Amino acid sequence: MIRLKRFATRAGVALATALVASTAGAADTIKVGIIAEMTGAFADFGQQMTTGAKAYMKANGDTVAGKKIELIIKDVGGPSPDVSKRLAQELVVKDNVDFIAGFGLTPNAMAVAPISTEAKKPTIIMNAATSVITTRSPYMTRVSMTLPQVTAPLGEWAAKNGIKKVYTAVSDYGPGTDAEAAFKKSFTAAGGQIVGDVRMPLTNPDYGPFVQRIKDSKPDAAFVFVPAGQSAVGFMKAYSERGLAAAGIKLIATGDMTDDGVIDALGNEAIGVITTHHYSAAHDSPENKAFLAAYASIDTTHRPNFMAVGGYDAMAMIYSLVKQLNGNIDPDKAMALIKGMKIASPRGPVEIEADTRDVTQNVYVREVKRVDGKLYNVEFFTTPAVKDPGKEAAK
């Protein structure tokens, strides 16, 4: 209104008409800004998340409620909170996005919380998994997992399956310390004993000396969290080179260690490794078959992992919101619809908790096996509908 009055001269009317036309043009599009690690040591995170998102769009069409869905992908590089924040600002101010999404790494997600709040931008975490992230902005939600959620069932499983003494080794940042705390809690509550712990650097780690320390303390098993991808391959190599399996020290981990994207690169040493996680490419369901086919229709060289599922389900959430809001994204209405939303995910049923905006889902215990010549995480035990215990602990 104000704008139209200001332009109420002959020339102004033409300009105002042009402005309205361009705004109307823009409003035919729903813009999704994705901040992801597209280059550097964590580049497979971005590759997986964005291909998962594109796979959903390919399978479901790129128009919803008459609006074209557009992805704007920004490369944050590695763990770079300052870059992440700047990219979020750009997406809000320059690109005028309707949603922010992405985030493989916790520090990149945390940095954007103040922007989500100030700009009232619904922000969907596709992976970053430190429990606290979603408490940092009322406009943040998460479709992936939290480390306490996927770790707690492993501590219980280990104690009940003959593992008495465990050494914990985690990457020294949010998800690692979350995993360490959750494992210690559930394992000792079920009767297990922690015989040592170590935190390892996130970037450029040399895992050899840490693995040697584990070996020297002679536990029944090592519990490990390192980020998926290159870090997991590096840890597995050290575990193998230092002869831990031969010394009878089992490896138990969150599924980040044996993610589908790199599992074949882990080699035979990985066979028998027990992990807990929310997604395996071997999950047997019609939704997973559809997901694998959609992913393969864009990328046949990589196997999709849990981060690709995060990208795919984030788009499922966005499509559902655009449909329910008939193409007009009011941020507060969107957040209200997110609370309690259910998604028929490739991993199994998912629900977004109304009070935390975080994800509730099945957590599976899996064993690495060779299936038709390739390594897979074969699920054999399910803990259904697990909430994030991290939120409970913080209360």
Ligand code: PHB
């Ligand atoms: C995270 O930084 O939150 C993160 C990264 C990689 C994972 C899991 C969590 O595999």
